[in-house]
Amino acid sequence: MAQPIILQLQELASSSKHDIADLLRKALIVATKLRLDDFKVWIGAELNGYKDANSIPDYRIIYGDVRVQNPYRGLIPLEMPPELRKTLSVVRVFESVSKIQELASVDGGEAICYYLPPKQENAVMQAQGDYPMRPVRIVSASTLLATLQAVRTRILEWALQLEEQGVLGHGLSFSEQERSAAMSNNIRIENFQGVLGNVSGGTVSQTNSLTVQSSNFESLAKYLEQQGVKTDEVKQLEVAIASDSRPESSSKLGPKVSAWVGKMMVRAASGGWDIGVAAAGGLLTSAIAKFYGLP
Structure with a gap:
């Protein structure tokens, strides 16, 4: 039974x-x-x-x-x-x-x-x-x-x-x-x-x-999409990361990744992204640094 x-x-x-x-x-x-x-x-x-x-x-x-x-x-x-x-x-x-x-x-x-x-x-x-x-x-x-x-x-x-x-x-x-x-x-x-x-x-x-998990782009992509980053913008970041060398610190990201961050901050400043400019910079840099495994 x-x-x-x-x-x-x-x-x-x-x-x-x-x-x-x-x-x-x-x-x-x-x-x-x-x-x-x-x-x-x-x-x-x-x-x-x-x-x-x-x-x-x-x-x-x-x-x-x-x-x-x-x-x-x-x-x-x-x-x-x-x-x-x-x-x-x-x-x-x-x-x-x-x-x-x-x-x-x-x-x-x-x-x-x-x-x-x-x-x-x-x-x-x-x-x-x-x-x-x-x-x-x-x-x-x-x-x-x-x-x-x-x-x-x-x-x-x-x-x-x-x-x-x-x-x-x-x-x-x-x-x-x-x-x-x-x-x-x-x-x-x-x-x-x-x-x-x-x-x-x-x-x-x-x-x-x-x-965001270290070296796991899927987790980075998921996190960014939660913050309102568009799918095509996430794909652009993936290409930029693949093109750049791994940075030594979060303050010296590669040129293509830095350009991508700058583009996103411009979008925030223009009102195209529902987040403040200063917050955008900290959010993106922290997430990317975590992906790279940087302190």
Whole structure:
């Protein structure tokens, strides 16, 4: 006889060896069969990403180290009052669980860069004076992965509580008695660790993350396209990189790559690229330097 689906769910949730997205999809089957709409909405948001800041659960609010992108020296500290630093360091993780897993595993688990919301970014750059540099929050891979462990814990707690209520399921079916027990006031998503708030599914709100891998042009291309660089412009960069010798530092890129960066900054200055000129220079130089494996 097949193991009851609730026990299967407990087994999947109790081990990090099992894929988090597979765990959530099985939990979605259970929530749908038991007619638990609040759980369905929460699971959908974890699978697809959260679409607005108000829907972010507490375990998806983490903190990063605030830096700025210097076009010549890479990421450097930014001097600011402690209270402002604390405010800017807050990162709300919108991405789906699969995207979180992908981000945290790039380059063997390097730190990830999260850009500030537009209003905060503009304020910080204006405060820097004549030579503004784009601010980012540096988040460790382990901190990001902790959000996945929180999801596992909630599903495990839910599955254990369902078992306590006599809800096990046979195959993929539940009896009316089991549905009634599951829908009781004792088993609700907000009863688990931390209040989840107004959780809602939908399309993911994109958070740009610097995830370029050394010598991997595909990762560089993907990152640049996320920033609004056109496909034909990315192809032009690929040709330029192939033509130039590998630079010794990010401040001395090859002539063809430098010309490409200059062309992109002109596009930014003319309004053809939805990003400021100073930010464009730092963004492109940092991404290309990371591709070359430069500090």
